[in-house]
Amino acid sequence: xxxxxxxxxxxxxxxxxxxxxxxxxxxxxxxxxxxxxxxxxxxxxxxxxxxxxxxxxxxxxxxxxxxxxxxxxxxxxxxxxxxxxxxxxxxxxxxxxxxxxxxxxxxxxxxxxxxxxxxxxxxxxxxxxxxxxxxxxxxxxxxxxxxxxxxxxxxxxxxxxxxxxxxxxxxxxxxxxxxxxxxxxxxxxxxxxxxxxxxxxxxxxxxxxxxxxxxxxxxxxxxxxxxxx
Amino acid sequence: xxxxxxxxxxxxxxxxxxxxxxxxxxxxxxxxxxxxxxxxxxxxxxxxxxxxxxxxxxxxxxxxxxxxxxxxxxxxxxxxxxxxxxxxxxxxxxxxxxxxxxxxxxxxxxxxxxxxxxxxxxxxxxxxxxxxxxxxxxxxxxxxxxxxxxxxxxxxxxxxxxxxxxxxxxxxxxxxxxxxxxxxxxxxxxxxxxxxxxxxxxxxxxxxxxxxxxxxxxxxxx
Numbered sequence: 098x099x100x101x102x103x104x105x106x107x108x109x110x111x112x113x114x115x116x117x118x119x120x121x122x123x124x125x126x127x128x129x130x131x132x133x134x135x136x137x138x139x140x141x142x143x144x145x146x147x148x149x150x151x152x153x154x155x156x157x158x159x160x161x162x163x164x165x166x167x168x169x170x171x172x173x174x175x176x177x178x179x180x181x182x183x184x185x186x187x188x189x190x191x192x193x194x195x196x197x198x199x200x201x202x203x204x205x206x207x208x209x210x211x212x213x214x215x216x217x218x219x220x221x222x223x224x225x226x227x228x229x230x231x232x233x234x235x236x237x238x239x240x241x242x243x244x245x246x247x248x249x250x251x252x253x254x255x256x257x258x259x260x261x262x263x264x265x266x267x268x269x270x271x272x273x274x275x276x277x278x279x280x281x282x283x284x285x286x287x288x289x290x291x292x293x294x295x296x297x298x299x300x301x302x303x304x305x306x307x308x309x310x311x312x313x314x315x316x317x318x319x320x321x322x323x324x325x326x
Numbered sequence: 327x328x329x330x331x332x333x334x335x336x337x338x339x340x341x342x343x344x345x346x347x348x349x350x351x352x353x354x355x356x357x358x359x360x361x362x363x364x365x366x367x368x369x370x371x372x373x374x375x376x377x378x379x380x381x382x383x384x385x386x387x388x389x390x391x392x393x394x395x396x397x398x399x400x401x402x403x404x405x406x407x408x409x410x411x412x413x414x415x416x417x418x419x420x421x422x423x424x425x426x427x428x429x430x431x432x433x434x435x436x437x438x439x440x441x442x443x444x445x446x447x448x449x450x451x452x453x454x455x456x457x458x459x460x461x462x463x464x465x466x467x468x469x470x471x472x473x474x475x476x477x478x479x480x481x482x483x484x485x486x487x488x489x490x491x492x493x494x495x496x497x498x499x500x501x502x503x504x505x506x507x508x509x510x511x512x513x514x515x516x517x518x519x520x521x522x523x524x525x526x527x528x529x530x531x532x533x534x535x536x537x538x539x540x541x542x543x544x545x546x547x548x
Binding site for chain 2: 145149150169170173178180181182183185188189193197200201202203
């Protein structure tokens with residue numbers, strides 16, 4: 098079966114500079130992969146590239162079977178990107194936002210209701226304009242949009258940012274449920290200990306490249322540093 | 327595509343209903359333009375009356391710039407442009423939805439300004455069978471041109487200033503045809519006006535087709 102993410106020597110340019118300088122990364126269906134690395138290493142760019150938002154100019158870049166160097170648009174409605182921005186209309190209510198973004202991909206009313214209930218937005222918050230929500234509530238609404246769309250590939254950029262303890266637990270639960278349902282998840286996080294609990298493996302992004310995992314230790318030695326499950 | 331267009335138009339109009347930008351800012355702005363023209367031409371009432379079709383469409387054209395800027399400003403903050411690109415919405419449907427929402431607002435504005443020119447300029451409006459289609463197609467054309475260039479400039483930091491530079495020259499044929507058709511209707515000689523309306527229809531259809539076909543590219547490169 099073809100990997101969900103298959104990048105080989107992939108180069109992406111932001112402005113005049115290569116933001117990704119030859120990335121090699123393969124992610125299989127149902128895997129949860131943690132991206133970590135210093136600020137500016139290229140984690141966000143890698144996630145946006147996989148979403149088809151940034152053009153790859155060299156190497157091979159295939160996501161969900163789509164060749165992103167040829168056609169970036171075909172993959173977009175099949176991925177869900179949770180970025181630092183909310184992607185919500187401030188002047189619409191929580192329910193209006195969920196209905197609009199859900200219906201854009203053909204989500205049913207039940208999917209939308211279930212997502213709102215799961216994220217704790219089915220009470221009084223459903224009719225509150227997004228402009229009136231706290232940062233954490235906005236984050237929950239963005240997550241509800243993501244859940245209702247049922248993407249095949251989840252691209253999560255610091256998904257716990259701005260959430261309280263209960264919200265962080267909720268994110269971990271969502272990731273686990275999505276993976277069990279067959280979705281593939283690529284998440285970036287600086288909370289390595291916490292993220293490692295839900296990830297099958299981690300990869301380090303440094304200087305726009307994925308650093309190769311350390312050489313496998315001899316038989317009987319401690320498990321490889323890249324295995325975090 | 328049509329389903330997506332209806333979804334986007336309904337969303338934009340819902341936001342408009344909530345924020346009332348057209349009601350509280352666009353309409354007063356357009357009426358103010360009419361008033362300023364009235365002050366400028368006050369000494370020559372006959373000149374004002376004769377220039378009514380042109381002044382009417384210039385006021386609508388200026389207001390359309392604000393309406394288009396507003397329509398694309400909705401998607402500027404907080405990652406909404408990326409969200410739209412990832413939404414799965416058909417780019418053509420997205421364009422048509424934007425055009426429909428702007429055109430509805432402009433048509434309502436035209437109705438208001440028609441009352442305005444009668445009251446302020448002492449203009450007489452006849453031949454409604456020509457006048458109403460001219461206003462509908464004119465609004466559609468203005469919205470189509472504006473949204474085509476709005477898609478191109480929407481992601482730019484200087485969108486507000488560059489949009490008029492691109493749109494105003496492109497709207498010259500529309501301004502000419504709409505003014506001539508309006509004048510023919512005002513002077514109750516519709517026979518001549520139909521030819522200008524036909525030109526207006528061709529212009530609007532051309533831009534609707536162009537925008538529908540290219541909006542995906544504009545959205546990516548803008």
